């Protein structure tokens with residue numbers, strides 16, 4: 293039979309920018325197309341994308357993209373991919389609701405058809421027969437994909453957990469996976485590795501409900517501001533439910549929370565009666581114990597609703613002693629300091645703050661080792677590639693599969709840019725068919741390389757010093773005085789004095805060089821100015837800002 297390849301364009305090495313291309317001779321089916329949020333090593337970047345260069349000369353082969361669920365790391369790069377090629381996007385109604393909004397904002401919705409998938413649907417996408425199964429995760433309506441290919445069935449777990457008491461009673465469909473493992477059998481499993489290094493099982497979303505209830509009881513007379521991820525509709529449901537039982541009205545704070553609540557209520561995924569909802573503007577008209585505000589901003593993003601309220605600058609919410617803030621989330625690594633500062637600010641305003649360290653106010657949407665074992669047992673795959681994780685997660689997941697008895701040659705550890713090829717003989721790994729680079733956007737510009745970041749880090753940390761020297765080339769003389777301007781280098785009075793001192797140092801030193809040596813080239817002068825300015829700045833201040841020499845070389849007749 294004809295071979296089938298899977299090229300990992302992102303998501304194997306980081307948690308984010310998930311994207312894979314499943315490919316036959318004639319067709320490519322994309323599986324997710326998400327973004328990665330840049331870290332401090334990429335200052336100023338907005339969004340990191342999968343390396344889509346592999347698709348550059350294969351645009352006509354793309355027959356569609358399956359979106360497994362509505363998280364940004366699975367849908368956030370669709371707008372970029374649609375600039376390459378037009379293709380239909382498949383997903384559940386909720387996922388497509390969020391996809392539609394993003395593509396509308398990017399003004400690119402016209403380049404795709406959105407095709408709705410329901411639990412259990414089987415549909416032909418080109419030559420691939422795809423069956424979609426319900427899966428439990430921290431966003432509603434996620435889908436496991438069972439993709440029938442010329443080389444057998446590929447099962448993609450999506451982001452998943454095994455919650456015995458999911459809020460919407462929609463469990464991960466292990467029974468169907470077991471059936472598929474027997475008939476026709478699962479040739480290749482691609483499975484979520486996020487929590488593969490954590491023993492045991494994740495707590496049920498219902499357990500979080502118990503903790504939230506306790507938190508509400510402890511703060512009965514207070515106004516409650518509960519923050520969670522805006523896409524975590526089940527968490528919102530639990531918070532709203534408890535608040536309503538306590539006789540509180542619900543208001544939402546933050547644009548994404550308002551939009552997601554509206555969408556989820558329209559789709560009947562979130563059940564809050566209109567009579568319980570008030571506008572955030574009207575919160576001030578109610579006593580503290582009559583209101584619960586459900587907010588975004590758990591990661592203390594600089595302009596997020598909660599961070600703004602914590603800094604006392606919100607036009608919607610004035611935080612004070614009557615407020616209890618519940619952070620129903622985990623800290624995404626890298627955000628801890630910022631979140632700590634927000635908690636400090638909230639407390640300085642008099643609010644009490646409860647977060648996941650105190651009570652079990654959050655549970656992960658990703659299964660831990662016990663849950664992974666259950667899924668592996670049900671799927672009983674012939675071949676396995678761990679996906680969705682940093683490298684350490686992929687390794688831990690491989691080890692788990694080996695412990696469970698999979699023969700080592702049937703578990704392949706791939707990373708971004710790698711391709712695996714399924715043939716009649718089995719699965720082989722082809723390293724780096726594409727660079728596995730990290731293209732990113734800043735503003736409306738797409739950048740392929742990272743040359744800009746070392747410069748930007750120096751500018752961010754040290755600032756820059758610009759030194760302008762005008763030279764009369766005919767007479768080998770400096771014209772006028774050199775001019776020094778700095779930005780972000782030093783503050784206060786230091787800067788003015790040092791700029792003047794540097795101007796004098798440059799005048800003396802460059803004039804000396806000009807007198808000593810006839811016919812200095814512009815390049816030599818540039819170097820000289822940079823060296824003089826650099827060593828002056830370093831010896832006077834112990835700092836290394838970027839030095840930008842500008843030499844005007846004038847030839848007079």
Ligand SMILES: [Zn+2]
Nearest residue numbers: 361363429451
């Ligand atoms: Zn997810």
Ligand SMILES: [Zn+2]
Nearest residue numbers: 363365366451
């Ligand atoms: Zn994910």
